[in-house]
Amino acid sequence: MITTISKRLFQAVFVVWAVGTLSFIMMRLLPGNMAFKIAAGRYGYDQVNQQAADMVTSELALDRSAISMYFDWLGSLAQLDFGNSLVSGRPVLHEIQHQLGHSFELALVATIISVLIAVPIGTYCGRRANSLADHTSLFVSAILRAQPVFVIGLILILVFSIHFKLLPVAGFGGSEFIILPATALALSMAALSSRMIKNITNNAVTSSYYQFARLKGLSENQAFERHAKPNITLLFLPFLGVQAICLIEGIVMIESLFSWPGIGHALAHAIFSRDIPMIQASAMVMGLLFVAINSFIDLAVYLIDPRINHSASNHDR
């Protein structure tokens, strides 16, 4: 367990370093005067003039080598100093906080919908492999998986907003605004997870331990409750990491499509407008979130799997 934790910590440190470094390279490659850019980062574009730029130059000693400036850059990152947005001029951290809340809301609703779709379909088809239902679910899943998540969103907009005019095209506000983006995200996640659950379920109910449970006197339902459900849960846990990738990537695309004011939209928008402090902060937050999700999965597996020795002392109890 300790190695797992240190591995995750190591990943977190890497995320900060890698995103910071890439942002620094981006900054260096931006056309224009470095001092102006940093001044803009601090005070916003409106407040920048030669005087501010000179101040930045003398304060940060911008005439130094790129290497020492690089370490300064990483240093301020370590102190969680993300600077100001080049576009709005407001502190990046402040903006991110708001966006993160909106993204969480979207992610939560999408995850709930995808669980509601994938779990019943997956377990149903797993218990009846090769039935009509199973083939239908495979077909639908293959169709959904053959498109990017934003196309699913696009089609939902075309059908429900433009054609039937039932729901708003995009934006943020009342609860009707979250339905389409969350559904699009959920569909793309469920397309994958429903098949995964189906496979795991099918493996469990055709296993020799499941058959043995029946032959030692348990009814179909008792056997499923006791010898399939726990095993399916445990085997599905590691797959949540793949779902997390699906979710985070989906958030970037879906938020951009629906103009949902979350962190994914912020990242795409910042890249488009070359707002480097924003790029840096939003990418870093998403990377850290991903590492955090994976750490939770590790922890859950550790706590739930009885095959893992929790301490060496009770080894031969």
Added chain:
Amino acid sequence: MTPLIEARKLTIQDQHGRKLVDNLSFSLASNSALTILGESGAGKSILAQALLGILPSGICQTGEIKLFGKPLTKISQSQLEAIWAREICFLPQEPSKSLNPIMPMRRQISEVFEFVHLQKYRKATQSADESLTQLNLDGHGAKVPSRLSGGMSQRVAYAAATAAGGKVLIADEPTKGLDRRHAAATIKRLAKYRDHGGLITITHNLQLAEELGGTIIIMRDGQIIEQGDASAVLTEPKNSYTQQLISAAKKKWNRPEKLQQPKPIITLENVSLSRGSKQLFHDFNLTISEGEIIGMVGESGKGKSSLADLSLKLLKPKSGSINYHFDYFPAERPKVLKLSQDPATTFPAHHPLQILLTDLQKKHRFDQDHVEVIMNELGLSAKLLGSKPHQLSGGELQRFSLLFILLLRPRYIVADEPTSRLDMITAEVVNKALLSYLEKHRAALLYISHDRRLVNEISHRVIDLDQTN
């Protein structure tokens, strides 16, 4: 009195029309035993599934099965479920796969008391602990299957399978992979069913059949070879296959003479090896001389195979040294080779055997005549060379492994439980060819086995890893 279980003209075919069981008839009376004896293979286990009404889809069955006088076809699914465990218990082959890998042992037994006997959780747990105690498994109740040995899993599976209280037991290869001591205990438990209910045992173990008595059916490739009272069949077999089988099982081996003043060819000096945190060997010394046969016994996990791999230089010791003192012999020729336990995994999986033979012939140049002579001796037909490993039986593959080894004329051979997965007749062929090669070529052998009797008979000396530490 109605027989407990009856089969009439039972024929079972797989998807490809291959007959797994052909025209089998028997009836099991109360308080008696029926043993179905045959080579390892698909046919016998499928028979158990047929009797329990759980044939996999695609398998086709003709003839009639009656449970307690009622045809299986007239028994509804719910009636069948009421028969499982409550009337007929089933002890599956390979219990380690039949136990839920993530459920503690105690729960896998107690749930039967809870759901079949409708005991309260606490009472059911108590009942389960009592069964564990009876089977000498005190204190193992909280463990999951992966932390138990094969023998322990087998006992837990027995407790779980019989907890519901059925009077009839169907046991599929109940002694497979068990050492002599555990096998004897298992036979004792099975005998209880013979005396107070009914017992059907499916096995390839002749000794088990002998001890259980009752009726015996000898099967080969799905065909019934011989059927009748166990003592009659086993003392006066009519069929030649049965005769071979019995003589193979009772075979007494003559070990080759020890050489006068043999030269040492392999020395292990102060060798230490650990697996994980467990120390397997510490400052271990061994000298292997030409023409010498060394037997090695010991429980699983004691490092038998590791020691063998050390002597082959497939493993590096943590400390100490392994030295070869071979005479100058055709250069490049492999001097040490190994005959493994599971022949299915010792060939390149994706090529026909002919490819490997050609590759070897190109590299090491041996006579084609020689190939034919040895194939003859091992009873291998040349047309099998065109098959890929998965198309051949374990017995055929193991004989091919031996063929390649003998062709290369090594000075030292490790045989790691070479016959544990073979039927007795093939096992005899393999052992015989191995021993005659050693005698002819003054090669040394390290023979690992669970079968202490065999090891004592063939080897000049025995390393018992249970005694060493």
Added chain:
Amino acid sequence: MIDRKQKLGAGILLILLVLVLANRFTSNDIASQNLDSIFDPPSLTYPLGTDQFGRCNLARISSAILTSLSMASICVITASTIGTLTGFFSAWYGGHVDRFFSTVVNIIMALPGLIIVLLFSSIIPGSFFMIYLSISLVLWLEYFRVVRARVMSLKSEPAVQMSQLYGFNLVYILRRHLWPSIKTDLATLACFGAGNAILILASIGFVYVGLRPPDAELGLMMVELFPYYSDAPWVLAQPLLAIFALVLAFNLLAKGGSNDAID
């Protein structure tokens, strides 16, 4: 060997290639505008009609498909070569080599693939090379992991030990043991990888971070044509269908296809 799904996948891919080739017989290019003929229906001059600037749809869609396919192929070739080699060396030699590559993989996996591609491609906006580099960086991980795991288990297999005892060298073991057992996996990974590369390329195009106009790229075309949905839904449908067909074709081609080779 080749099942029905794979045949279907190959068929779809073939049709798309014919579409790309068909464009060679028209004289239109992707950028030449003709503002007199906006959203023209299909005709002899413009077999798939025209878009909002009167540009030839056939020229644009085939150029976009070609871009996607070339990007997918070079990414898959790069990723599979690097991933297979590193995976093999890691497993075969173990020790420091293995620790080094495993650490590299572990740290790259700390970021979701799309984020990595977004960051790289924003260093030099619109650069085909940066997109190629970053997609390959994401894709090679899978090869590394699969090959490493396979070689690890193969290395300890009796069959490989036997070959070593027989006196065969590493080349022999590669040819007779390793290659036959990983080639199907590699083909499957290549197909899924190609599908993935196409999805990523379209995704970053869709958020205006990928290739730049007037280049024709499927994601970019969708976002450009979306506002004209009510004027010409059939023009918007073209890139949607194209990406669907491309990804579906590769998923079907993967052994076991859209079947359940997810894990």
